[in-house]
Amino acid sequence: MKAYGFDNEKYLEIQSQQIQKRINMFDNKLYLEMGGKLFDDYHASRVLPGFLPDSKVKMLSQLASQVEIVIAINAGDIEKNKVRSDIGITYDADVLRLIDAFRGIGLYVGSVVLTQYAGQPSADAFRNHLESLGVKVFLHYPIEGYPSGVSRIVSENGFGKNQYVTTSRPLIVVTAPGPGSGKMAVCLSQLYHEYKRGIRAGYAKFETFPVWNLPLKHPVNLAYEAATADLNDVNMIDSFHLEAYGETTVNYNRDIEVFPVLNTMLEKICGESPYKSPTDMGVNMAGKCIFDDEACREASRQEIIRRYYKTLCAHLQGRDSEEAVMKIELLMNQAHITPDIRRTVAAAMERAASTGMPAAAIELEDGRIITGKTTSLLGASAAVLLNALKVMGNIPHEQTLISPTVIEPIQELKIKHLGNHNPRLHTDEILIALSICAATDATAALALAQLHKLRDCEVHSSVILSSVDETTFRKLGMNLTCEAKYQTKKLYHP
Template identity: 65%
Template sequence: MGAIGFDNQKYLTTQSEQIKKRIHQFGGKLYLEFGGKLFDDYHASRVLPGFEPDSKIRMLQQLKDDVEIVIAINAGDIEKNKMRGDLGITYDEDVLRLIDIFRDMGLYVGSVVLTRYSGQDAANAFLHRLEKLGIRCYRHYPIAGYPSDVAHIVSDEGLGKNDYIETSHSLIVVTAPGPGSGKMATCLSQLYHDHKRGVDAGYAKFETFPIWNLPLKHPVNLAYEAATADLDDVNMIDPFHLEAYGITTVNYNRDVEIFPVLNAIFEKIQGKSPYKSPTDMGVNMAGNCIVDDEVCRAASRMEILRRYYTAKTELVQGKGAEETVRKLELVMQQAGVTPEICPAVAAALDKAEATGAPAGAMVLPDGRIITGKTSGTLGAAAALLLNALKALGNIDDQFELISKQVLEPVCHLKTTYLDHRNPRLHTDEVLLTLAISALTNPLADLAKRQLPGLRDSEAHFSVIISEEDLKIFKRLGVRVSCEPKYETKRLYHR
């Protein structure tokens, strides 16, 4: 376990207290727009060491008697079969996944709302599917002039056309499978309908990044810019907060740009706006829970470097853009980031040069640097994984964890019967053979038991490794980057 920079328990306590205060501020009912990932916020856990990836959902569990969840999904995204890149599933399938996870955690899912609904066939099919599953569904429609035509938006022909979502709890968490799903518009629609019904209610926003009470160019906030380099998001000083209070805070451009319109909508709906700035709308307490600033700065710089290598790799793969790489180079310059901050980079490149073949290196949590080279039976990723397990188990290099009698038949099977060109084992295959060897080889069993110790290691490879290898390292908690080039000049890479 590496150094801790963030007090997770303090975060859970102070964050839930802040939300309770905001509910009370609005007379007992709050629509909370939840940005980012609820269950698996690995970005936050990487840049704030000590932050648990499921912290936000655990915080909601502390309030579960008050919580009702509304999931918003853009009907156009259903029609386009929009995918979650990290999970490889469509947004509509992710809605079902989210419902299952929320229910498993004892949280009440009240309904699903289809935003920007205009009778799309795929959206209708999804509505029918949800209704068959016993899930309440609502429709929200496109509004002409949204978000700038305030007079039309706040009218019976604007927000008034939308279905009113029946809710029964004091904290209505509005979440979604991804950005652009209409979470804010859903909250505004509910405020409009509640006001017409004489119900007191308010709106707040929960985004972890950028952290409002850290400096604009703090590495944690710069790491957020790196994470969103493919979007038009940039961090900026909140000018409204500075004017209202004389205090410098950080927000991001979209919230700052939309605030005057949002403020006018609040005034139109409720007579006056409860907020003087975009920062006022937030309920994020993460900045107050940093206990070691230097640890978080160092972790954030590493995250920026990984994002840079990922962008360069995606450019080679045809999935990225030059502009994204340029933005990341600027962020790196602002944060003082170079490849030299990660010892695994130089170690991997040196190993590749010495062996004349793809290689990898890993910095273990205790600081030791381990390398792995390509061989006739093992790819660089698989070799690095085995060498790291040996190091963690204090197993001498001379001892075999997996005998040739096991490795060679598996390699032969791949090329002879499974039509693979490459006989070398990937990380998933080497773990299976390690598990089999552990039945008769005590050293293999010892190595297998070291797998949890890999978490929070940093690995770098001299070439782009396979998707399967990346997935295995991710599951083991190893953070991976690659040089932006393939092992061969072939056009098709598996």
Template identity: 65%
Template sequence: MKFGFDNNKYLNMQSEHIKERIGQFGDKLYLEFGGKLFDDYHASRVLPGFEPDSKLRMLMQLSEQAEIIIAINAADIEKNKIRHDLGITYDVDVFRLIQSFTDKGLYVGSVVITQYSGQKSADVFKTKLETLGICVYRHYIIDGYPSNIPFIVSDEGYGRNDYIETKKPLVIITAPGPGSGKMATCLSQLYHENKRGVKAGYAKFETFPVWNLPLKHPVNLAYEAATADLNDVNMIDPFHLEAYGTTTVNYNRDVEVFPVLSAIFEEIYGECPYKSPTDMGVNMAGFCIIDDEVCREASMQEILRRYYQALLRLAKDTGSKDEIYKIELILKQAKITTEKRPVIKAANELVEQKGSPCAALQLEDGTIITGKTTNLLGSSAALLLNAVKALGEIPHDVHLIAPSAIEPIQKLKTYYLGSKNPRLHTDEVLIALSTCAATDPNAQIALEQLPKLKGCEAHTSVILSDVDMKIFKKLGVHLTCEPLYEENKIYH
């Protein structure tokens, strides 16, 4: 795989820049962390070479100076809001985050429940955390927020919120997802710290959009595609342009809220330490791109993947047409068509020839591998077997799994477990392959090729089962699907 991003340079540069920002304010820095602290697969896809846990590793370099506060909106607890990438609710994800940070040796100081107005579910959540020895604080809904600055910056506004006790000079504010109240938590703490005579500052760490790349650079357009359902829009930072005469990129919510932030800073400190939203950021990712063309190509692929994901959500009645329209506009701006993704054409052309569901995968060297649905295998399972054969230089007509070995599995599925689909899914095929590898050298060679599928592009002509999608994800294959079910049924 070609790299376009220097991850080691990023880790060193980012941690040093954050240290400099701590020193700018004196005693303490509240750093709002946007996006994912770990498992940042979007960044790793659009910036090849970026490791999904890079931000976490960077924080581990600062572990002696840092502590973490996790913010969660009481309304999200009340309505059981779900993280769709993990399939768990925000409150459950708080426990996951605490455990993950603790396992890495990072100190989680507390949890803050924002937008609290007496929700019973939030009280139950607070009790669960406190039973585990975790400090929990409450921040309340403030009337007139964010416009009524004099009231917000008063004892009846921020002053009513619990003061969060912190011990370290760098306080990371993170959350299960957007809308959790990270920025409001930071500003409330600045108010309380100032009342206590502590010199505290605020900064924001948001990987995307990359502020020192052009507005319509594919990396930034890929971020817009990723957040199409949130109506985020990248834009030139007008405040930075006016203050410095330099063009930088930010996104609409930060630009819109900056006058309010500036006014709040002035109320607390007498002056605002920043002249623009870009000034508030500490992201160094743009300085660590070592091959712009590689990152452009990767980002174009990501935009197409996001488009097909939006089509898939609409087919499953969990998305919207507006999201699709927005990504279609991004495709036009980037001058991208589906021809940019060869596996789409390969899978769909095979369907026309075979008349059954098909799949295609592009290996690192550009070779296209295909698979079709048979009586024994689903198209995605056949695709995986054909791919590992090609990678292991095993003749196509060699059976890695004998039909006689597949038939008992089919009987188990249909006769004993009541499944209506006798064909093997990807997980069942891989288990069968690993069993055969104990006695068949070809199967063992094929099994050893699986890591080489990481980073490959794949497309299927129908919507896959959740099981198959998860297997492709675990293998690191970048999958898209046509928004069509294999069978025309009311319930799937």
């Protein structure tokens, strides 16, 4: 059974209290830079078992009457059609998704800020689109010498050129589709304009990772480094906090490196800085909600291995560097782990070796390992899904859930009419076929009823999967890894 180690209810309570406390430090106006994912924070839920993926937005919902969301997006990212790798949509499309999601839970979205705006045609088109939808848009411009040229930045030729974002609530949460969107610059620009208007506003950061009050080499913090290996983020002891308070805390390199400049900006804008360290700026209380440290350590070790396989595959596909792979290998060494701790790996590889074809393995919540092989009708991913559903429904392995007479017409449709070359059914196709059979067959219905039990289960494939199968596993909430190997020697792999 899954071991839990994080108290989510305690987190919701003390996190909202901490943010309210920070609002009260200033003139009832706080700009909160929100790092990481607000929705669907599956990394946090994997390394802190018990943390719910929507915990942060639930926490903000407790402060809903005070909250105003401002979304920052880099105009250059719009021009480049930058894509969120986790959900496969462009940053500008994600802004629309985020607005809908925030509104759907009753949070007020005040505006969108186009940062680094320099007249990019795609940014102009997106701006016009947002305004046609009734969304307020503000422009922030490139500033020469940012972030080190403080005297120019904190002036009418720097932040002063940016449009002032009109807000109406005490807590302004500045979020973005991804890193590099300019959240911190938006917050600081707003402080500049607020102080010009006589409002003593404040700034704070909400980053879940690294967890500041866990040890530097704690697996939870190492897993964060693994998740950001492509960004070359490094966890470090916050030397400013140690010097100011004699207390050892953890932060990451970019915040520590930029702190002297940021602190100088705050002093120049506000007259004095309220903070003595990067840790001071943060409001994250996640570390105070861990009740089973070993459960979180083990969950984080598993996450490091998952990140290792993901990065190996991304490197083979040309999406990640060899340095990122080497970085995670170093983290694995620091955590004293090898891929052997992921039980599905050996099971999938043994099944592949015995059949000479791609195979897959699923670890169920109770620890049982289920494997699936490639057949003339099914790919290994589809086969292992059906096998797992049979086991969870106590259905005999030899019992057929989907008749070949149902599968064969689907294969004929794929080959003869849709132009596919592979007749085997993908995971989405096999689940649709199972759903059709479930309408008239009680056993198929029983198998389908087990589907929700696959959430949080581990799965490993002996080859890189198609985007269709990968997406299906993700939608089922399963933790997928693949060997960095293609099924064929073709150059193009859809």
